Amino acid sequence: MANMKTLAKLVRELEDQLVVCMRCGMCQAVCPLYAETGRESDVARGKLALLDGLMQELFNDPDGVSERLNKCLLCGSCAANCPSGVNVLEIFIKARKILTDFKGLSPAKKLVLRGMLARPELFNRLMEWAPKFQKLFTKPASTAIGTSCARFASPLLGHRHFKPIASKPYHTRVPELDTPAGRSGIRVAFYVGCLIDKIFPHIAEAVVDVLDYHGIGIFMPPDQGCCGIPAVSSGDFETFQRLVRHNLTLFDNNDFDYLVTACATCTSTIKKIWPLLADGDNGFDEAQVADIADRTIDINQLLAPLIDAETQRGSAEEKVFVTYHDPCHLKKSLGVTAEPRALINANPNYRLKEMAEADRCCGLGGSFNLQYYDLSANIGRLKRDHIKASGCSVVATSCPACMLQISDMLSQAGDDIRVKHPIEIYRESRRKS
Amino acid sequence: MFSKALLKEFKTILGHDKVFTDKADLVTYSYDAAVLDPVIPALALRPTSSEALGNAVRLCNENGIPLTVRGAGTNLSGGTIPLAQGAVILTNALDRILEINTADMYAVVQPGVITAKLASAVADKELFYPPDPGSQAVSTMGGNVAENAGGLRGLKYGVTRDYVMGLTFFDVKGERVKTGAKTVKCATGYNLAGLMVGSEGTLGVFDEITLKLIPRPAHQKAMIAVFDEIHNASETVAAIIAKHIVPATLEFMDNFTIRAVEAFSHAGLPVEAAALLLIEVDGHPAQVEEDASRVEALCRQMGATSIQVAKDAAERDKVWEARRSALSALAKLKPTLVLEDATVPRSKIPEMVEAMQQIAARYNLAIGTFGHAGDGNLHPTILTDRRDKNEWERVEDAIAAIFTKALDLGGTLSGEHGTGIAKARFLEKETSRATIVYSQKIKAALDPKNILNPGKIFQ
Numbered sequence: 001m002a003n004m005k006t007l008a009k010l011v012r013e014l015e016d017q018l019v020v021c022m023r024c025g026m027c028q029a030v031c032p033l034y035a036e037t038g039r040e041s042d043v044a045r046g047k048l049a050l051l052d053g054l055m056q057e058l059f060n061d062p063d064g065v066s067e068r069l070n071k072c073l074l075c076g077s078c079a080a081n082c083p084s085g086v087n088v089l090e091i092f093i094k095a096r097k098i099l100t101d102f103k104g105l106s107p108a109k110k111l112v113l114r115g116m117l118a119r120p121e122l123f124n125r126l127m128e129w130a131p132k133f134q135k136l137f138t139k140p141a142s143t144a145i146g147t148s149c150a151r152f153a154s155p156l157l158g159h160r161h162f163k164p165i166a167s168k169p170y171h172t173r174v175p176e177l178d179t180p181a182g183r184s185g186i187r188v189a190f191y192v193g194c195l196i197d198k199i200f201p202h203i204a205e206a207v208v209d210v211l212d213y214h215g216i217g218i219f220m221p222p223d224q225g226c227c228g229i230p231a232v233s234s235g236d237f238e239t240f241q242r243l244v245r246h247n248l249t250l251f252d253n254n255d256f257d258y259l260v261t262a263c264a265t266c267t268s269t270i271k272k273i274w275p276l277l278a279d280g281d282n283g284f285d286e287a288q289v290a291d292i293a294d295r296t297i298d299i300n301q302l303l304a305p306l307i308d309a310e311t312q313r314g315s316a317e318e319k320v321f322v323t324y325h326d327p328c329h330l331k332k333s334l335g336v337t338a339e340p341r342a343l344i345n346a347n348p349n350y351r352l353k354e355m356a357e358a359d360r361c362c363g364l365g366g367s368f369n370l371q372y373y374d375l376s377a378n379i380g381r382l383k384r385d386h387i388k389a390s391g392c393s394v395v396a397t398s399c400p401a402c403m404l405q406i407s408d409m410l411s412q413a414g415d416d417i418r419v420k421h422p423i424e425i426y427r428e429s430r431r432k433s
Numbered sequence: 434m435f436s437k438a439l440l441k442e443f444k445t446i447l448g449h450d451k452v453f454t455d456k457a458d459l460v461t462y463s464y465d466a467a468v469l470d471p472v473i474p475a476l477a478l479r480p481t482s483s484e485a486l487g488n489a490v491r492l493c494n495e496n497g498i499p500l501t502v503r504g505a506g507t508n509l510s511g512g513t514i515p516l517a518q519g520a521v522i523l524t525n526a527l528d529r530i531l532e533i534n535t536a537d538m539y540a541v542v543q544p545g546v547i548t549a550k551l552a553s554a555v556a557d558k559e560l561f562y563p564p565d566p567g568s569q570a571v572s573t574m575g576g577n578v579a580e581n582a583g584g585l586r587g588l589k590y591g592v593t594r595d596y597v598m599g600l601t602f603f604d605v606k607g608e609r610v611k612t613g614a615k616t617v618k619c620a621t622g623y624n625l626a627g628l629m630v631g632s633e634g635t636l637g638v639f640d641e642i643t644l645k646l647i648p649r650p651a652h653q654k655a656m657i658a659v660f661d662e663i664h665n666a667s668e669t670v671a672a673i674i675a676k677h678i679v680p681a682t683l684e685f686m687d688n689f690t691i692r693a694v695e696a697f698s699h700a701g702l703p704v705e706a707a708a709l710l711l712i713e714v715d716g717h718p719a720q721v722e723e724d725a726s727r728v729e730a731l732c733r734q735m736g737a738t739s740i741q742v743a744k745d746a747a748e749r750d751k752v753w754e755a756r757r758s759a760l761s762a763l764a765k766l767k768p769t770l771v772l773e774d775a776t777v778p779r780s781k782i783p784e785m786v787e788a789m790q791q792i793a794a795r796y797n798l799a800i801g802t803f804g805h806a807g808d809g810n811l812h813p814t815i816l817t818d819r820r821d822k823n824e825w826e827r828v829e830d831a832i833a834a835i836f837t838k839a840l841d842l843g844g845t846l847s848g849e850h851g852t853g854i855a856k857a858r859f860l861e862k863e864t865s866r867a868t869i870v871y872s873q874k875i876k877a878a879l880d881p882k883n884i885l886n887p888g889k890i891f892q
Contacts, residue, residue, distance in 0.1 A: 019768040019820065024466045025507045029549075029570040038479070038525045039458070040506070046461035049471075053460045058473075064457030083761035084770075 004057055010098045011054045018055070020086045021048045027078035027088075032361040032379045033071070041068040044078035044088045051095055066099045071372060073365030073379075074233055075328040090276060093232055100235025113231050118239040120225035120246055124171060127198045131167045138164060142411040144418060158373055161411035163199050163404055170201035176222040177208070182215025184306065189256040190220040191247075191270070191296075193227065193263040195400035203400065206427040207262050207299055213430045214306050221250040227269040233366055237277060244278045244289075251292060259292060262299040262423055264336075264399035265366075268329035270296045298330060299423055300398055304339035307346045319351040321392040322425065325383065325406065326359035327399035340398045340422040347429040355390040362397075364405035377409070384409035387417060394418045396425060435476065439496060443478060446488040451526075453477040462521040465506045465513040466568075467855055468771050468819060474501070474515040479523040483543075483640050486527065490638050491607025493520055499884045502634045504545060504573030509772055510853025512580060512633045516888035522638070524575050530554055531641065538646045539598055539615055544575025544639040548582075551644075560646040563590035566849065567760060575639045581631035583849030585756075588807035589681045589715075590647075592849065594630045599643035602629060605880045615643055628875075633851055634886035636879050650715035653681070654725040655749040656742040658710040658732040659703050663687060663790070665736035666708035667783040670806040672735055673712075674779045678724055683807025684711040684756050685786070690763060690801040690814075697762035700755045706738075708786075710806070711756050713749075759803045760814070767799065767816035771828060775839035776810040776848030788838045789813045796831040798824070810848035836862070852890045860890065 027044040028034055040046035050065045059065060072092060079088040105113070116123045134148075141149040141161040148164045150157035170192055181187040188211065196203045211218055225246040231239035251259060261267045275293045278284040322344055330336045337359075344352050363369075363379025383406060387395045395410075395417055397403055407419045435454075443452045453459065454476060463471035476498070480486040493500045499519030506513050515521050528545040535558050542551060548569040555562045565584035566572055572582065578600075583592040599613025612625035629636060660666035670683060686694070686709045695702045702709070710732065714724040729740055743749040764770050777785045786802065789811070793800040804812035813835055817828050836846050836859050846856045846863050861869050873891055876883070 016768075019818070022466065022468075022764055022770050023464050023506075024764075025505050025568065025571050028505055038523070040461035041458055049461055049464060050457060053457075058460060059456060064455055068457055084764040085761075 004054075004059065004062070007062055007098070007102050008055050008057045010102065011051055011095065013098075014051065014091055014094055015055060017087050017091050018048060018052055020084050021045060022084050023049070024083055026081060026083055030077040030081045032075065032077065032363060033073060033375065036375055036378050042071060044082075044086070047072065047092065048086070048088070051091070062099055062102060066103060069095055069099065071368070073328075073361055073363065073368050075361040075365060076332040077328065077361060080332040093273070093277075096233065096235035097237050098235075105234065105236055109234050109236065113234060113236050113239045117226050117230060118242045120223050120243075123226075124169070124223065127165060127169055128172060130165045134164055142414075144416045145407045145411045147407050147411040159412065160373070161408045163407055165198055166201045168201065170197045170204040171222065171224075173201060174204075174208070174220070177218045177220035179217045181217035182212075184215040186258070187217035187219065187256045188302065189251050189253075189259040190218050191227075191251075191259055191261045191266060192220070192224055193261055193266040193400070195404070196263055197224075200400050200403065200421070203262055203421045203423060206421070206423045207260075210303065210423060210427050210430055211260075213427075214303070217256075219253065219256050224250060227266040229265055229269045229273070230366060232269070232273055232277065237282075241278060241282055241284075244274055244284070248288060248292065252288075257295070258302055259296045260299050260302050261296070262398070262421060263401070264298065264327035264330035264334075265401050267296060267298045268333040272333060298334065298336050298339070298398065300339035300343050301336050303426070304342045307342060320349055320394055321353050321390075322350045322394040322396050322420075323353050323355040323387060323390040323392040324358060324422070325355070325362060325387070325395060325397040325402055327397055327402045328359075328361050330398050331359050340396070343422040343426040344396055347425050349429065350394070350425055353390055353392055355386040355392075357386055360386070362402045362405045364401050366401065369405065376405070380405050380409040381413075384413055384415070388413070388415060392417065394420055394425075396420045396422050398422055435498075439492075442492060443476070443489070446492065447478055447480055447485050451479040451481065451485075453479070462503060462506070462515070462523075465508040465511060467509050467511040467514070467853065468769060469511045469514060469854055472514050472516055472518060474521045475518050476520040477523060478520055479526050481526040483527070486522070486524075486638065486640065487603045487607040487609060489520075489522055490603045490605065494605045494607065494882060494884055497882055497884060499887050501886045502544075502575065502579070502638055504576035505547070505568065505571040507568040507572050508576065508580065508853060509774070509850040510580075510847065510855040512851050512853040512886070512889060513576075514854060516854060519884070524573060528573075533558055533560070533646075534615070535560060537615060538648075540644045540646055542574050542642050542644065544573060544578075544642065546574045548572045548574060548577055555646055556649065559649055561649045562596065562644060562646055564593045564596060574642055574644070578630055578639060578642055579632065579634050580851040581849070583805070583808075583810065585682045585684065585805060587805055587810065587849075588683055589679045596645045597626050597630050597642065598645050600626045600629055601640040602637040603640055604637050605882070605885055609640060610637065613643060631851065633853060633889050635876060635889055636885060638885075650681070652718040652721045653713055653715040653749065654721050654742065655711070655713040655752045656725065656729065656740055657752055657755075658712065658737040659706045659739045660708045660710070660736060661706060661738050662736060663707045663786060664783055666710055667786040667806065669710060669732055669735040669737065670782045671780050672731055673728060674807065676727070676731065678714075678727055678731075680712050680724070680728065680807060681715040682711070682713040682805075684804065685709070685782075685806035685811065686711065686756070686759060686803040687786070687789075687801060689799070690759050690803040693762040693766060693801060694755055694759055697765060698755065698758050700751060700758075702755060703739075710737075711752055713752075756803075759801075763801045763814050763816060767818055769817045769819040771815040771817065771832065772850075773813045773815070773832060773835055774804075774810060774848045774850045775813070775835050775844060775846055776808070777839050777842045777844030779807070779809045781842040781844065782806050782809060782811070784842055785811060785838065785844075789835070792831050792834050792838070796827040796834070798827060798831055800831070805848070808848070809844065833859075854889060857888075857890055857892045
């Protein structure tokens with residue numbers, strides 16, 4: 001098949017990275033999906049062998065490999081534990097692009113990614129309207145966690161307990177900010193991120209409050225676009241590049257020390273994926289992209305060194321027990337683990353208690369959850385069990401995507417456990433009076 | 434390839450979603466961790482019960498379908514590559530620890546139980562399952578028994594073979610065979626467990642494995658001895674054994690490996706050192722102190738330039754972290770890594786170490802040598818790129834030279850990785866024509882259609 005020859009040639013671009021895998025199989029120990037299914041095609045070694053197979057022209061069509069390649073959380077647990085240092089995520093992302101280019105984007109993904117996500121202004125307007133309609137189809141599920149579920153049987157929503165779209169996204173509450181550095185001498189650009197803007201606007205408010213508390217100036221331009229990760233994981237580099245360009249233009253103001261986000265996934269995408277894919281070959285100024293990536297920092301990491309002696313203020317009689325979930329995009333991708341815990345510990349009303357396997361993936365994996373909800377939920381339930389077993393009444397995590405999944409799992413199990421971002425906990429003790 | 438009726442029968446006994454025929458699934462069961470060509474099976478089966486496993490074996494035999502049992506697929510000699518295609522039977526759904534008996538100190542497991550999970554479940558009950566192959570985080574007990582896997586503790590605690598008290602397994606017709614017992618002693622019938630351990634899936638398919646457990650050692654002490662001459666280090670290994678001191682672990686690392694580990698983990702290893710010995714003694718605290726000081730004195734006497742004794746658990750972890758990262762560190766240097774495990778009597782370690790240096794020079798190859806020096810089982814690790822045909826020929830020659838040297842010294846081709854495909858053609862050199870013929874007769878009698886992992890051990 002001439003076509004498959006062309007595909008083989010395209011995949012061969014990854015050959016030098018593919019040969020690094022020595023098939024030792026150690027990824028089986030850490031892959032959350034493999035733990036669930038026991039199928040080799042679900043673990044990195046199997047997927048890498050399948051890409052090898054495309055290169056060797058073993059297949060008559062790309063569908064079987066494509067389907068298995070997409071069945072992955074992209075959590076990076078394998079890469080973080082790979083003895084040979086295989087760049088698993090880079091390979092998978094690039095292979096998804098090759099296969100998407102080859103097969104074409106599905107109509108549904110085209111509509112969502114190119115029709116909406118790629119157009120930040122339109123996307124924002126749509127999301128301002130959406131809350132008015134969602135009440136027609138959904139009803140509250142858990143008041144403690146703030147989740148909803150489908151009012152009527154719905155193929156799209158299934159049994160999910162989801163966090164509804166906020167009635168007022170953050171960008172309608174505070175469209176933009178431009179304040180000078182205060183006593184800290186630091187000024188940051190605040191990249192809000194879609195989930196925080198549209199589902200968790202109170203996290204953005206907490207970020208701004210805390211930055212203000214520490215005398216940190218904020219530059220927050222309006223009409224921010226998505227970081228591009230949904231497009232990248234669907235192999236749609238066109239949309240990804242469009243979004244990166246949009247955001248680079250917005251932040252093309254060098255008058256800030258850091259670009260800060262409160263979303264582990266956005267931070268990891270900007271720091272790692274932007275420099276990888278927004279390269280000179282695609283018309284980007286690599287120095288500009290590298291500069292933004294270097295200056296991008298997780299909110300916990302920015303604040304941890306600034307935590308002051310406030311710790312002693314108002315120490316409570318009865319502490320609230322909180323446990324912390326390490327988002328893959330923060331721990332496995334960026335090695336940030338101590339800082340969010342430091343922020344939690346800085347609030348004297350809380351006591352941090354570790355759960356088992358705090359860094360085990362929650363199972364959301366972005367679009368993985370949409371496509372493989374049952375598997376995603378099975379993996380999520382393990383996380384829920386660990387949270388429950390910790391005996392805490394609050395679980396904190398630094399990624400709004402993990403917050404969605406954990407909320408769904410706790411709500412469905414009927415647990416009275418609140419889900420918070422460390423910045424919320426930190427803010428509770430640092431409100432400017 | 435198979436009739437619809439036959440596939441339907443497999444699905445009836447295993448369940449619909451436990452029979453894989455899509456090429457994109459089959460390709461993922463075509464390899465293991467050995468550097469060998471993959472072979473794509475025609476079928477993959479994932480039984481979830483003992484009955485289904487036995488029935489799958491029976492059905493394969495009735496239809497003359499070759500079958501290769503696969504645990505985690507971490508084999509380093511090609512044991513899990515389905516050479517004759519046919520069916521791959523996956524054991525990873527048979528992963529229950531059936532019993533841990535603390536009063537009688539044994540455990541009964543299904544073949545898909547992961548080694549490290551067993552070790553940790555046993556440790557929770559204050560007992561000890563010592564064999565710790567490098568792949569223990571993923572390797573399965575069925576695979577460990579089929580390959581007679583070893584590990585770092587072989588010197589004092591032995592290998593998998595030493596812990597198999599009993600087995601039930603399916604013969605080629607799917608009939609359950611029982612051997613051994615849950616008793617310390619058992620003198621009935623043939624010692625079939627002895628035959629099955631290390632049989633690499635060629636004589637039967639494991640159903641349940643009964644393993645001996647021992648009390649946990651009360652105390653450990655670890656140390657690193659640094660040498661500026663490689664022969665001083667290897668002679669120290671031989672001297673420790675000659676003095677009849679038996680450390681729990683006695684590992685060797687050459688300069689090439691030290692530099693790779695240091696570049697990788699920045700553990701503070703002496704990169705100028707010609708070789709390191711990493712030693713741990715364990716047991717009763719008094720015995721540990723005495724053994725440790727005797728080992729330390731012996732190291733100094735044999736020319737160690739410095740010795741660091743781990744003062745606490747954290748320092749001890751650091752010692753073993755350095756050793757555990759050896760393979761990863763080497764793996765990062767080149768695309769292809771060939772991990773050999775030729776093993777020699779311990780008194781011959783100095784000669785073997787020297788031979789590795791000569792072989793690396795003669796064939797102009799990067800070879801890092803580290804491993805279980807205390808039990809004579811070194812891991813010469815050849816770093817190469819299999820796509821470089823010219824170099825690959827030299828690699829194959831070097832492997833043959835390593836085997837020849839090990840045999841000349843009275844050793845064996847494989848301490849712990851098995852014969853598989855990789856060493857099959859050398860086996861007669863280690864044994865004799867008559868040994869091969871005798872083994873083949875056993876195989877032919879027990880598996881007349883030659884469907885159990887054909888092509889392994891013998892050519």
